[in-house]
Amino acid sequence: MMKNGGLREYRSASWDEPVVMELGYPGRRGMVFGEVDAAIAAKVGAAEALLPAAMRRRRPPALPELSEPEVLRHYLHLSQQTLGMLGVNLFGTCTMKYNPRAGEAVMARPQVAETHPLQHADTLQGTLELVHGFDLILRELSGMDRFVFQAAGGADAAYTHACVTRAHLAARGELGKRDEIVTTIQTHPCNPATAATAGFKVVTLMLDERGYPSLDALKAALSDRTAALMVNNPDDMGIYNPEIKEWVRLVHEAGGLCFYDHANFNGVMGKLRARELGFDACMYMLHKTFGAPKGGGGPAVGAYGCTAELARYLPGPVVAFDGAKYRLDSDRPDSLGKVREFWGNVPQVLKAYAWARAMGAEGIHEASDLSVLANNYMEKKLLAIRGVTKSNPHIDAWRMEMTRYSLGVLKEDTGVGVADMQHRMVDFGVDAPWLSHEPWLVAEPFTPEAGEMWSKEDIDYWIAALARVSEEAYRDPEIVKTAPHNQSIAKIRTDGLEDPERWATTWRAYRRKHRKA
Amino acid sequence: MTERPGCPSVAHPYMANSVGAIKAAMLADIGAPSIEALFEQIPADHRLRRPLALPKAIPSEAELRRHLLGVLAKNKTCEDNLSFLGAGCWQHHVPAICDEIVGRSEFLTPVWGTPSSDHGRNQAWFEFCSQLGELVGMEFVGLPVYSWGCAAGHAIRMAARLTGRNEVLVPRSMDPERLAVVRTYCEPEALASHIAVRAVDYDAASGRLDLADLRAKLSARTAAIYFETPGYLGTVEENGAEIAMRARAAGAETIIGVDPISLGVLAPPGDYGADIVVGTTQPLGVHMNCGGGVGGFIATRDEERYAREYPTLLISITDTLKPGQIGFGLTLAHQTSYGLREKGKDWTGNSVYLWAIANAVYMSLLGPAGFRELGERIVQQSHYAARALAEIPGVRVVFPGGFFKEFVVNFDATGKTVAAIDEALRARGIFGGKDLSREFPELGQSALYCVTEIHDREDIDRLAGTLGEIVQ
Numbered sequence: 005m006m007k008n009g010g011l012r013e014y015r016s017a018s019w020d021e022p023v024v025m026e027l028g029y030p031g032r033r034g035m036v037f038g039e040v041d042a043a044i045a046a047k048v049g050a051a052e053a054l055l056p057a058a059m060r061r062r063r064p065p066a067l068p069e070l071s072e073p074e075v076l077r078h079y080l081h082l083s084q085q086t087l088g089m090l091g092v093n094l095f096g097t098c099t100m101k102y103n104p105r106a107g108e109a110v111m112a113r114p115q116v117a118e119t120h121p122l123q124h125a126d127t128l129q130g131t132l133e134l135v136h137g138f139d140l141i142l143r144e145l146s147g148m149d150r151f152v153f154q155a156a157g158g159a160d161a162a163y164t165h166a167c168v169t170r171a172h173l174a175a176r177g178e179l180g181k182r183d184e185i186v187t188t189i190q191t192h193p194c195n196p197a198t199a200a201t202a203g204f205k206v207v208t209l210m211l212d213e214r215g216y217p218s219l220d221a222l223k224a225a226l227s228d229r230t231a232a233l234m235v236n237n238p239d240d241m242g243i244y245n246p247e248i249k250e251w252v253r254l255v256h257e258a259g260g261l262c263f264y265d266h267a268n269f270n271g272v273m274g275k276l277r278a279r280e281l282g283f284d285a286c287m288y289m290l291h292k293t294f295g296a297p298k299g300g301g302g303p304a305v306g307a308y309g310c311t312a313e314l315a316r317y318l319p320g321p322v323v324a325f326d327g328a329k330y331r332l333d334s335d336r337p338d339s340l341g342k343v344r345e346f347w348g349n350v351p352q353v354l355k356a357y358a359w360a361r362a363m364g365a366e367g368i369h370e371a372s373d374l375s376v377l378a379n380n381y382m383e384k385k386l387l388a389i390r391g392v393t394k395s396n397p398h399i400d401a402w403r404m405e406m407t408r409y410s411l412g413v414l415k416e417d418t419g420v421g422v423a424d425m426q427h428r429m430v431d432f433g434v435d436a437p438w439l440s441h442e443p444w445l446v447a448e449p450f451t452p453e454a455g456e457m458w459s460k461e462d463i464d465y466w467i468a469a470l471a472r473v474s475e476e477a478y479r480d481p482e483i484v485k486t487a488p489h490n491q492s493i494a495k496i497r498t499d500g501l502e503d504p505e506r507w508a509t510t511w512r513a514y515r516r517k518h519r520k521a
Numbered sequence: 522m523t524e525r526p527g528c529p530s531v532a533h534p535y536m537a538n539s540v541g542a543i544k545a546a547m548l549a550d551i552g553a554p555s556i557e558a559l560f561e562q563i564p565a566d567h568r569l570r571r572p573l574a575l576p577k578a579i580p581s582e583a584e585l586r587r588h589l590l591g592v593l594a595k596n597k598t599c600e601d602n603l604s605f606l607g608a609g610c611w612q613h614h615v616p617a618i619c620d621e622i623v624g625r626s627e628f629l630t631p632v633w634g635t636p637s638s639d640h641g642r643n644q645a646w647f648e649f650c651s652q653l654g655e656l657v658g659m660e661f662v663g664l665p666v667y668s669w670g671c672a673a674g675h676a677i678r679m680a681a682r683l684t685g686r687n688e689v690l691v692p693r694s695m696d697p698e699r700l701a702v703v704r705t706y707c708e709p710e711a712l713a714s715h716i717a718v719r720a721v722d723y724d725a726a727s728g729r730l731d732l733a734d735l736r737a738k739l740s741a742r743t744a745a746i747y748f749e750t751p752g753y754l755g756t757v758e759e760n761g762a763e764i765a766m767r768a769r770a771a772g773a774e775t776i777i778g779v780d781p782i783s784l785g786v787l788a789p790p791g792d793y794g795a796d797i798v799v800g801t802t803q804p805l806g807v808h809m810n811c812g813g814g815v816g817g818f819i820a821t822r823d824e825e826r827y828a829r830e831y832p833t834l835l836i837s838i839t840d841t842l843k844p845g846q847i848g849f850g851l852t853l854a855h856q857t858s859y860g861l862r863e864k865g866k867d868w869t870g871n872s873v874y875l876w877a878i879a880n881a882v883y884m885s886l887l888g889p890a891g892f893r894e895l896g897e898r899i900v901q902q903s904h905y906a907a908r909a910l911a912e913i914p915g916v917r918v919v920f921p922g923g924f925f926k927e928f929v930v931n932f933d934a935t936g937k938t939v940a941a942i943d944e945a946l947r948a949r950g951i952f953g954g955k956d957l958s959r960e961f962p963e964l965g966q967s968a969l970y971c972v973t974e975i976h977d978r979e980d981i982d983r984l985a986g987t988l989g990e991i992v993q
Contacts, residue, residue, distance in 0.1 A: 034891065035886040081641065085641030086640070108624065119810075120604060120952070121809075122606050141576070194869075196858075197865050197869075301872055342698065364529075367529060367533050458537065
């Protein structure tokens, strides 16, 4: 994105687009369904008489009345008022990567889009073959024995693990006795949250000066109450815990299961396997690492894989293959039940399959190479920017696919913090970077992740944008503090958002609270 | 040039830096001797010592497409066949512009931006909530959750926290698929925070909730009564207001599950006593996608006690620093697991936010008249189908009145099993309704048939004619 060596003069479209509830004209139609067949009407009569009187709708819903092209144009305007990765987007922890449109085009066809999950397996042999094929690919990447795709996101896969743990403990008569799940403060919040939702107590280990918790801290946390360890590695700071094998050994020794949250798989894929590190189960996000689109937050898939020992607890149905035919096996008495209806966000699984086939073993190896190379390249250049430091600065090693940085110095010097920086970055067509999950362990954190898709020029552009923000902060901080300047709308007011008298999640509530007249 | 064993020799179309000279330049810039050196943090004995054994790469889009289409050609679809499957995933017409809008790169590929940079997407989400709120008659609507079952599970947990009670009543006629999800959310009995799920019987003649059994089971332990209309077996719950009133009297929350596509003709649950409304979003402009199209929602009155229990992301309209301008921002985000980790409300993560945009487009397209027209058409066609099937000797419609798009068809008197009938139908290009014989043995050899606006009279007559031949 370099233009004469400088930053682009990005300007967002600004349509001043009204809320759809204000648009339209009474009587206008965007979709009609036609008159019901005369023979049908003659046989059954009016619809009204076919429904219990008490349950009929009396007042029509106050929806807008628009023609079809008006609806299309309205939502096209909204899409244009969304920066949405049309520039450079290095949103860390989410592994922004290319979503191949070949996958989009194929999965939009009726062979996928117009299929029903309860169709007889004989009529879904193509889908089942690809799902099974992808299971085999993930088995090879992880060393696990079986994957399922029912979990509708990474957090749902973490929840799946918590539920597998329950089923495993129940089978051993230890449910209710082993009631603690151990995690680390740098592990994604969905791990402690899903563990707690599944009924476990959560023990969170803090980091020591090396950037990960000590073995002593782990040992102190383990006991005959330990149900499982849920942990990521490397973490979002780009630090790999080299003692992880010993962690797994200790947790197993205490009688717990070990779950590898592979959210940060991009830097290690093809380089190591969860099974060889000793883990019992792991999770991949197909909408991150495996090229399926994110959709602004789903439909997503958390692919959950485990050892043969745990496979009997998996949510069903699972795909079975007898060498000639595929079928769905629902007859699994030890199964934990279900975490979501049906067997998964199938098109996303198939898109991930397509991505993995396009990449192959060589491409996947190359992608982790490029991710780690690009991150360390970025790190060198970002640390040269005034006011930027990194987490655990004394750790001298090359980082993995991400590094966590801090604008603490910049904030101290200029008053400009990460939120201001985000608002200014978008003015250059760069999506705001991820900051950090809570709690913030470094002041004013931010976490870019270069991944394998972005070109060196894109990365240089991103660095140049941050350099400009720093330069502005020291020269004229008001430019940054009053940003954004080139977006569809100005900065929002947040003071009413937490106020029950003022918040409004619907137009109806907004009208009542704010437009009383 | 940096040659690295195991990496492709030709630049990969998805990876701009997979050019030897670029890698060499970046390595030189950072002063690293090799890419391998960058992995120094990982101990040698953690590393995989062999290349991955994966199927041969297909970097050519043309070849990849041929491969995918070749395998997928083994599928049979609900477009080439006549399908009467529903039961949690339904074949409705998906307007072309729903696909157009959700295919826009700005919506398809990214995650989060700032409220200013992603204003359009936030507005689309707010419009999803606003329009859904009109349909269900509620003022407070969260961004979507994974599915109807997940929405019900979260809502039951909300009710348990609100009431401090640990039992939920559900209809015994509930979809076992959805119930399995709810049971997962309610935890096994051995855990202290377990929520007991108790089934309330249904009336054998009408399919509606058995009020006597409800009265017997409702108690000071009841956190919530959950019921659906239309229910899994298709019937509209005529006694919704009375059930809600009884729940209220017992200090329990009323959670009502709905398919919002029915709400052009059926009463909004907010009108007959719902405290929390949940349901599906898939019928509103999302393809079945082999079950990948499902989505769920949670809605309540705009009262703080409910708002503060939501596990979903919530987006509110607000002002901007420019007078007269509106924008959108997250509200109550701190109570989620992003803010509070294990102390947050259940958990929050990815969901089906792209589908929320399809839903918003769909609701804008239909408007009040579209939802009414669609609902009436479905009701008439489904009743026509039920009557046509009931005319076949040996075939009986179990709950013949007051359903929306699904109804139970019993084949006991034909002496044939649903499985055998389905197989024969399949051979004739028809997917019969879902087999209920294992889920509800008391219904005998019964199947759940679904008729929507995509069917026409010829389709229904063809089904009736074919079934007539099969059961002869």
